[in-house]
Amino acid sequence: MIIDTNEPTQSEKILLAAFDCISSRGYANTSMRDIADVAGVALSQLNYHYKNKEGLFIEVINLAIEKYLKEIECHLNVGASPQEKMFYLLFYFRGMLEKNPKTFRVLYDFTSLALWSEIIGEKLKNLFNDVSDLIEKNILQDDHLKKNIRRYSSREISRMLSGAMFGIAVQVLLDPMEKELPSALDAIELVFD
Amino acid sequence: MIIDTNEPTQSEKILLAAFDCISSRGYANTSMRDIADVAGVALSQLNYHYKNKEGLFIEVINLAIEKYLKEIECHLNVGASPQEKMFYLLFYFRGMLEKNPKTFRVLYDFTSLALWSEIIGEKLKNLFNDVSDLIEKNILQDDHLKKNIRRYSSREISRMLSGAMFGIAVQVLLDPMEKELPSALDAIELVFD
DNA sequence: ATTTAAGTCGAACGAACGACCGAATTGTGA
DNA sequence: TCACAATTCGGTCGTTCGTTCGACTTAAAT
Numbered sequence: 001m002i003i004d005t006n007e008p009t010q011s012e013k014i015l016l017a018a019f020d021c022i023s024s025r026g027y028a029n030t031s032m033r034d035i036a037d038v039a040g041v042a043l044s045q046l047n048y049h050y051k052n053k054e055g056l057f058i059e060v061i062n063l064a065i066e067k068y069l070k071e072i073e074c075h076l077n078v079g080a081s082p083q084e085k086m087f088y089l090l091f092y093f094r095g096m097l098e099k100n101p102k103t104f105r106v107l108y109d110f111t112s113l114a115l116w117s118e119i120i121g122e123k124l125k126n127l128f129n130d131v132s133d134l135i136e137k138n139i140l141q142d143d144h145l146k147k148n149i150r151r152y153s154s155r156e157i158s159r160m161l162s163g164a165m166f167g168i169a170v171q172v173l174l175d176p177m178e179k180e181l182p183s184a185l186d187a188i189e190l191v192f193d
Numbered sequence: 194m195i196i197d198t199n200e201p202t203q204s205e206k207i208l209l210a211a212f213d214c215i216s217s218r219g220y221a222n223t224s225m226r227d228i229a230d231v232a233g234v235a236l237s238q239l240n241y242h243y244k245n246k247e248g249l250f251i252e253v254i255n256l257a258i259e260k261y262l263k264e265i266e267c268h269l270n271v272g273a274s275p276q277e278k279m280f281y282l283l284f285y286f287r288g289m290l291e292k293n294p295k296t297f298r299v300l301y302d303f304t305s306l307a308l309w310s311e312i313i314g315e316k317l318k319n320l321f322n323d324v325s326d327l328i329e330k331n332i333l334q335d336d337h338l339k340k341n342i343r344r345y346s347s348r349e350i351s352r353m354l355s356g357a358m359f360g361i362a363v364q365v366l367l368d369p370m371e372k373e374l375p376s377a378l379d380a381i382e383l384v385f386d
Numbered sequence: 387a388t389t390t391a392a393g394t395c396g397a398a399c400g401a402a403c404g405a406c407c408g409a410a411t412t413g414t415g416a
Numbered sequence: 417t418c419a420c421a422a423t424t425c426g427g428t429c430g431t432t433c434g435t436t437c438g439a440c441t442t443a444a445a446t
Contacts, residue, residue: 010423010424025309026305026306026308026309028221028305028306028309029309031402031403031404032403032404032405033402033403033404041424041425042424042425042426043404043405043425043426044405044406044407044424044425044426044427045423045424045425046404047404047405047406048423048424049423052404052405053403053404053405105308108305108308109305109308111305111363111367112219112221112301112302112304112305112306113219113221113305114367115219115298115301115302115366115367116218116219116221116222121367124367125364125367125368128363128364128367128368151383152376152379152380152383155373155377156373156376156377156379156380157377157380157383159361159364159374159377159380160357160361160377160378160380160381160383162360162364163356163357163358163359163360163361163362163363163364163377164353164356164357164360165356165360166356166359166360166363167355167356167357167358167359167360167361167363168352168353168356168360169356170304170321170356170359170360171318171321171352171355171356173308174304174307174308174314174317174318174321175318175321180348180349181352183349184348184349184350184352184353184356185353186345186349187345187349187350187352187353188353190344190345190350190353190383190384191383191384203393203394224432224433224434225433225434225435226432226433226434234394234395235394235395235396236395236396236434236435237394237395237396237397237435237436237437238393238394238395239434239435240434240435240436241392241393241394242393245434245435246433246434246435387446388445388446389444389445389446390443390444390445390446391442391443391444391445392441392442392443392444393440393441393442393443394439394440394441394442395438395439395440395441396437396438396439396440397436397437397438397439398435398436398437398438399434399435399436399437400433400434400435400436401432401433401434401435402431402432402433402434403430403431403432403433404429404430404431404432405428405429405430405431406427406428406429406430407426407427407428407429408425408426408427409424409425409426409427410423410424410425410426411422411423411424411425412421412422412423412424413420413421413422413423414419414420414421414422415418415419415420415421416417416418416419416420
């Protein structure tokens with residue numbers, strides 16, 4: 001018998017199955033039984049490793065948030081000038097939406113749950129804050145840029161930029177066949193003129 | 194006995210009750226029984242007037258979309274220059290989010306359902322298109338403005354603007370206590386400099 | 387006054403859900 | 417080897433859900 005030491009734990013299998021289900025059907029259409037089936041695991045295992053459904057979903061959110069922030073942070077290191085950094089961030093974001101929107105879709109799906117669940121709401125509020133922070137610290141802290149946009153604080157602008165990215169991304173998810181739509185992301189660069 | 198001829202129909206009572214429930218608890222937490230209770234009506238009436246749950250929810254969406262578009266269209270008539278029009282639109286939008294976000298919350302709540310329901314997805318896709326159209330036709334068709342933003346089409350820019358409004362609004366809903374957040378909406382005007 | 391259709395209601399159905407339990411299995415340290 | 421804890425499993429419980437049904441009431445038309 002071959003022993004694969006990298007074989008995922010039972011609890012990891014469950015977590016990844018939950019992630020898969022939610023990204024492909026939405027949290028509202030995902031039952032514990034669905035997840036157990038995809039994970040190839042007995043239903044009761046879900047309650048054993050994660051206390052209840054909310055506990056499991058929270059771990060899924062934590063996983064998605066971690067992956068999302070890591071990728072954004074990574075792509076903010078490319079490019080020298082603020083314009084360049086913004087360009088590369090938008091370029092990555094656009095590619096992510098077209099090729100692998102699973103993580104973003106999970107996060108987006110949960111934002112509507114966030115309005116009604118204290119815990120999840122707090123997590124997604126912090127995510128928006130963190131993304132805005134990353135943009136502010138990595139892109140907007142440029143002296144020449146600061147002069148041009150002095151009418152507004154860099155905090156306001158970073159929130160506007162992260163909001164624009166999110167809002168356009170939602171439109172893309174809603175209409176993935178409209179190939180011209182993602183180019184609206186590029187128009188964000190207008191702010192830096 | 195006083196007869197009020199403006200007494201809402203049974204089906205109207207149901208529709209408004211559904212709207213209320215969804216805007217205050219979210220569609221995923223709203224059952225047919227909840228709606229029947231709020232409407233003061235027998236449960237079976239919901240299936241009599243609207244075929245099933247999806248049919249009722251679709252009417253709620255139609256109602257919300259109608260109200261939303263009408264208000265935006267109305268506030269786009271104020272102001273002369275593009276900058277002024279955008280200012281008044283953002284001013285209205287900000288006030289709406291702070292004072293009466295019920296309609297917007299319903300629409301936002303349904304956007305996550307839209308990813309998994311063909312019919313609802315189509316409706317919200319069209320809503321985004323319509324809002325972008327309104328911005329494009331009422332604000333971006335200005336010759337002087339067109340020169341300044343010639344690098345991008347007015348279509349791209351209108352989609353970016355509507356996306357930014359939506360994205361910032363979501364952040365506001367997620368963190369209603371952060372009073373500085375809505376001012377990020379004002380930063381949208383940067384595009385018009 | 388009689389008939390017919392529309393509206394309204396309470397009760398019930400089957401299905402699906404999350405959670406829980408006891409037994410069986412596996413892994414671990416003495 | 418033995419005992420004990422951790423893990424895994426199938427089965428089931430009570431609840432909630434959307435939907436349906438038949439009976440009753442109201443309103444309109446003949």
